[in-house]
Amino acid sequence: MKKSREEIRQVVLGVLHRIAPEADLDELDPDALLQEEIELDSMDFLRFVQEIDKELKRDIPESDYTRISTLNGCLDYLSS
């Protein structure tokens, strides 16, 4: 069954929390770049994409990485 935007948001935030447990995700600006906002390096970002694939069964191609660079971008992309 297709997940709602809110359900996807919870999954994405859960993954981000596992990768950056010290980050205050309640304060996360949904339009800010995740890599800057919570200091994800390229290894963290790859892990983020891998975990999204595991949880939501969405294998995001590299060419789409720019579309998921913010929280809102992620939700738009994963809800589509």
Place this chain on the structure above:
Amino acid sequence: MYEFKMPALGAEMTEGTLLEWKVKEGDEVKAHDIIALIDTDKAAIEAESFRGGIVEKLLVKPGEKVPVGTVLAHIRDGEEERAKISPRARKLAEKKDVDLSQIKGTGPEGSIVEADIEKTAPAKTDHRESMKKAIAAAMAKSKREIPHYYLSCSIDCSKALQWLEAYNRERPVSERILFAALQARAVAAALKKHPEFNGYFVNGEFQPKESVHMGFAISLRGGGLIAPALLDADKLSLEETMKNLSDLVARTREGKLRDREMSDPTITITNLGDLGVDAVFGVIYPPQVALLGFGKIGENQAISMTLSADHRVTNGLSGSRFLNTIKQLLEDPEKWL
């Protein structure tokens, strides 16, 4: 009888603190099982037993600081013997991270009961401060004793990025490769041709090392930087390099490094490109003799690579040749991958 000793987790380490036993007396262990958690100045490290057998005696208590080489436990062949402990006490011990081997039971026939667990609390250490001090000491020693020289060049990464894009396009996300893995492969391959950059300067002379154990500077969440080794980097395929590097980064951040990963780096790579840095002029980790710094991939798809090297071992000529070999490998990956 095998003596499990306090390992040397780096050239600078003279003593360590046993934080926690992962086994108790009577436990059966296999070779390479993690049996203890050791605190160094830099981090908590999981130490493995090099032999299998039965843990006969744990000689050092959690929280004790002892010199490198001190016998921490006796391990012998034999049948498994288990300490007497009530199931509730065992559960509580697991929950509270208490080392059962160090508790004298006060229950019937000397068995361990819940009250015995409650009385024991594991020692907690703030690693951040001790890590800062250890790094400060190593860096001060490096700048005081190692005559650094620096060489820098720009690498055209366009072909490598194209190659990676094509490689990753055909693979699921679990098998994708990052540019960092390609860098590591290129450096490991170049070191085979330039072994004078792989090893230690000890007792006034250079000691080359056969294997390449490539230290990677990895930032810790919440501050701190540590450079554990990607072991045997010269023997890994590109896929294995990526897999092991990814595992190393994850375990570093979870505080689950192995002792050899801390003690054995023979050269270090620092990649600060993700942080937007143009170029890195790093400080060599003694007793190593070289460090390679990489900056970000620029809009023209070029990256800056800088070698910091020990002038007691190599010079500008050999350094230039080493950089050129890496540059050629990274500029044309199809030739060698």
